[in-house]
Amino acid sequence: MNVLFSTLTLVTFFPLVGVALLLFTPKEQKDTIRWIAVGASLTTFLISLVMLAQFNPADPNMQLVVRSPWIRIGSNWNIDFYFGIDGASLLLILLTTFLTPIAIFSSWTAIEERVKEYMIFFLLLEVGMVGVFVSLDLFLFYIFWEFSLVPMYLLVGIWGGQNRMYAAIKFFLYTMAGSILMLLAILWLGINVGTFAYTDILGKVPAAAQGLLFLAFAAAFAIKVPVWPLHSWLPDAHVEAPTAGSVILAGVLLKLGTYGFLRFNLGLFPEAAKQYAPTIAVLAVIGIVYGAIVSYPQKDVKKLVAYSSVSHLGFVMLGLFALNSQGIQGAILQMINHGLSTGALFLLVGMIYERRHTRELAQFGGLWTVMPLYGTLTLIVTLSSMGLPGLNGFVGEFAILLGAWGAGQPGAAYGSYAYAAVASLGVILAAVYMLWMFQKMFLGKVENPHNNGLADLNWREVVVLVPLIIMIFWIGLYPAPFFDLMSPSVTQLVAAIQSAAVALR
Amino acid sequence: MHETSSFSLQALVPLIIFFPVAGLLINVVAGKKIGDPWAGIIASLASGSSFVIAALQFVGLTQNGFHPATIHVADWIVIGELNIPWAFQVDTLSVTMMLLVTGVGTLIHIYAIGYMKGDPRFHRFFIYLNLFIASMLILVGGNNYLMLFVGWEGVGLCSYLLIGFWYDKGAGGVGNARAGRKAFVVNRVGDFGFALAMFLIFWTTGSLTFDKVFAYFEEHGGETQHAVAPEAGIGKLLSPAQQDEEPHGESAGPTIVTIATAITLLLLVGATGKSAQIPLFVWLPDAMAGPTPVSALIHAATMVTAGIYMIVRSNVIFNLAPASQMTVAIIGASTAFLAGTIAVAQFDIKRVLAYSTISQLGFMIAAAGMGAYVAAMFHLLTHAFFKALLFLSSGSVIHGMEHGHHALAHDAEAHGGGGHDDHGGNGHNAHADESHGSAHATAHEEEHTFDPQDMRNMGGLRARMPTTFWVYFIGAVALAGVFPLAGFWSKDEILADAWKIGVTDGEWHGLVVYGLLTVAAFFTAFYMGRQVLMVFFGGERTEAAKHAHESPAVMTVPLIILAVLSVIGGAMNLPGLHWLGQWIEHTIEAHPLDFNFVVAGLSTVIALVAIGLSYLVYGQRPMTTMLDPLERLGRAFTFLNGKWYVDELYHAIIIQPFEDIGRFLAYAVDWELWHDIFHDNIIAGGFRWIANFTAWSVDKGVVDSFFDGLASLVRDWADIFRRFQTGYVRNYALAVLFGAVVVLGVFLLAR
């Protein structure tokens, strides 16, 4: 297939067309710039729909593959330009291309300074994120992985809040620190196996080497997710990032970590995954409960949502390392769900911040009376985030917890039901902090005079939120299409892990 | 799988959800425009249509010989072995519940049109009500545990929304909102148990569909001595090799009884949440903050009975686990007793009814725990009738009291005073404040304002509100269990079951249950007598009571219908006829008992004695002041009035520690220790120290000074050389020429 004009190349690099157009647009024409950015990202979304149409859901292997030799050094450095997707990456690409236009559109009035640079970085960020999901060459993956850092760093560092430089540098350094170990592991794999191509390495990693490699990859991904206790960068980055930055940060960038665990730690090192599953599960469960407890006393709404991410991502990790279909499929769906729900929450927080220039819970109260539509939409998103049946969060959490319980059977990944049981406490706690937030913001009397006369959502904000709300209901009521997409790949993965587990015995 | 004639009727069952959903969507889109009362009428029509569908299901079942049917709508969650559909179970049990939910629900919808009149969020109320009906029908209509769970949480959401419907009212402006949150969170604790039960069921039986789950337990029910085999295809992570190594059977592992016990105890946790049993009953009294129709519909007639429905539905599993059954029975009986005692000492008219509801739910749970599923369902139905009746009539009383107070306030205002402004809210809510500002959950917190729900403010309403009085009276007598009203028959059947287990079978817990329930029955009759006497008899104790007047027909007609049902409801399952028993028997195992004259006589006597006692206290010398005669009991009364201080206990042992831990973790551990000290000070600070050391001592001191020296050397030389840079282009050109001549000379001449 033609490397340059294949669907995957196009969906990855199309935002660059927008970047090129933006470069030639005078920076005074802010509206033109915004329309170009929205148009470029929407077109990318349309291309990703074409990709969806070309995808064959019944095939568990990598599809729409594009591969050509790229860098050759000596005989054992065989780096390819190698793109391909399976069900999991397909869904995450769709999530990325879906969220990016929304995030850009939500920046319409929020960003007035240096609009051109902002939009360019946003489109570059999209290239990086999609590139991570489509890359099947480990080296290429690493390049995109690091590349996606830079625009985000600049987005936080330039358009962020008060403490933005601190947060941006912290974000950058933490992720970077983890990536170093991954780079070493990638180089080791590439040189020893003789190829950097994922599909060629698959199944060829000697069991003896898996342990250290697993840990090296896990270091990079765990910081990104973030797995407790490596979450310290998250509240800073989230609080300081501009709204759209938070949306993408929570919606997609954190998923890079969980995706990495799924693709590499489970795929390449099944024996080690089985071995380390209980350890990861302990961290995940602590993260679930800890994140939920810590969310509750927060005074800043954005921080509350940020900590809730720690809890939600704990669920994803718990599901992934349950090493059974229910857990992994639930985890993948939960990645999508978290992107939608937490993304929507950040958007909502951003909308009130634009009006009130504060995010302190104590400053609000009774907003439902003042802004009924805003209140109702927030309620729906809040409920989705705490896993109410009929909305998206529930399907994912249920599948994850069911899988985790199954992994608690003797001889299975976790070997104890306690993990699922304690994790389920997180569902109770989610109700505690989420409803607390909702009550502090929306219920009660309007006591702060600043809150009187706030305008309800305008059409642009509604346009931003409605797609998310539709997805929230869709996944909640009829998730079958999503499960159908990922099911064959996950089944194959689980089978591979099981046979590896047998070999381990 | 069935005769064609009935198939068409059962295929209609998805419509039962469709109507309320359609109704709520119409109101979401247009509710604000069409407003009061059309939003209510649409919602009522939606609910009524569902009732028609439910009735058609009833007809359908009778036509096809009571065969259960499954109507598959769509696949929902399909992952590996997990296959959960959106599907409806049509059998006698679910149709019974559907009829109840839609029937009572429709009546309450109609009532609410009158009750909510003039509320600024009128349409939103009916959106919630329709959402509730839809959720409740999913709960009772689903053919699997997960759909049950969906409905279960869905009704929990509606409960949350409706308790906090007047979210800007209540203590401190957020009292109602807080009550709603409390209800949701406490219910989530129950849901936690329910969810774990589902996980266990799935990994044991490989399905969550009722039919398959029960078939599994029936099939393996006999193997009480063996470790149970997981259903084929489940637990695949145990590799095939390992499964061969450990053939299921005699080796270690849980037996079917152990598993069933675990499942049922976890389900019980769920039931205690939703059905407000010990230890999770605390949310229900606070839930009275919601508008009264909500209290009637959700917190008395339907939602709170979901726990009983679930236990009855899961009877196959419960039957395998005697230990669980005993636990269930004792918890139910204890709750019945505890709540009964508390109800005696409450002043808020709805709060009395709330504790009464908890108490009656205890009866049902106890019945379910004793395996008397039909009795439980019977009491569930009759209780729905008379408790909905009581709540709605209390709403009518409150409505009347408010209007009386309202009229007074207007008079006062006309005479220059403006005393009710402290009710205040912001402008457009003012009307709602005046007419409904009453829904305060905690009356004593706002003693300075007039509380239309406080029974001490009432008295003598019999003359002012005759219809309300009569239906209230019927409801009270039915609840008290007086022959021949509905409550008598259903309560008596439960007591007879307890008697059979305790006396006939000689089980100790049967005796305990019987004792507790009998005492609870005594209290029931007493507090109902107290309430009727306090509210309707004697003289008016406030001006508002003097000005109270009867409610409009849209409210009283549903009351009259419910009153009729409360009178004749007992006929559903008269001893000897056992219509209900035979009907439900098509779905679950039922074993009708003979009528026990000893029990019946005893309980009649007890009820009459209790009523007599209440007459002695309240009827002979009616209260004239705010002082309740019972307050002479002193400490005991305070203790009961304080609800055994369970809320305070929970606050001290759960909520306060949670908040403290949360704050400690968030501020001290996560922020100060982890974020500031560890990351900022140790890692970043350490790095900074090293960097500073390297920068200033090593780099600046050693390396830099060396290069500084070099640089100054260069600068000194440069001072000399710079003179050559005149800045004149032609000088440079001269230099170039000089170079060119030299180079050319070397090239051309040097050979």
Added chain:
Amino acid sequence: MVPTSYYIILSVVLFTIGVAGVLVRRNAIIIFMSVELMLNSANLAFVAFARSFQPASGAINSAAMAGQTFVFFVMAVAAAEVAVGLALIVAIFRTKHSIDVDEVHQLKG
């Protein structure tokens, strides 16, 4: 025919005059014209050598033709240079109000 070296010597002489012009004159335009003169002398040398490489009979020597072709390129470059150079002079004149190259000595060390 006149020996090629005569042309070369003439070319050298003209080149030297051009060099002298660059070094002696202050008027930027004259300096510029001197540069043109230098280029022209180089062209003359090219053409002369081209002629000398071409045998009297037989095929066209492409190496010889290269000399003339190169002159063409030099002219193109010269044209470009003149365009930019004169523009520079105009730009400098705008700021300095003079085309004396000695006025422009900001690079003085």
Added chain:
Amino acid sequence: MSKVILSSLQLVIASGFMTLELIIFLALAVIAVAAAIAMLASSNAIYSALFLVLNFAVVSVFYLILNAPFIAMVQVTVYAGAIMVLFIFVIMLLGAERLRRPDSRLAWQQPLAIGLGLALLGVAVFGLLSRGGVAASPQPLNPEVALTFGSPREIGRQLFTGYLFPFEVTSILLLVAMVGAIVLTKDEKKRPTLKSQTSKK
């Protein structure tokens, strides 16, 4: 006077020391050098330009002699015509025929420059003479070769075969030069700046 010159010419030719061709060459060379020196020496830039045109014209005659008719024509049209017109135009435009400040701070450079220039001349001529081959003069071309060599047709063939890439690069160079000239001479003050825009807001 003219008779004297003619007769001395005949004498010279007859002596075999010089051919007619050489005489024409020398005469033209003298004119070329004289024009160049006059260009260098005249204080008015306009005169300089005109002398340079003369020089170019003479050189184009040399080109004709050297069998380069195309180059000769280009020399006249492009160099003497277009380029020099441009020079004169700029001189007129700036009104800078003469420099205002006659004195120079670089007077010391003049002798040095002349000395070095003579050195250059000496080195080049000496280098040339010392290598021999000075006397070699090319044979006149055969008519058929003379028709082809240096013809526009032959130059065009060269340009579009062996030198196609440099030729295309030349076109880009000219484009760039054009853009550069426009940018350099554009009036800076009329260009809207960001500062003025933002200050308006």
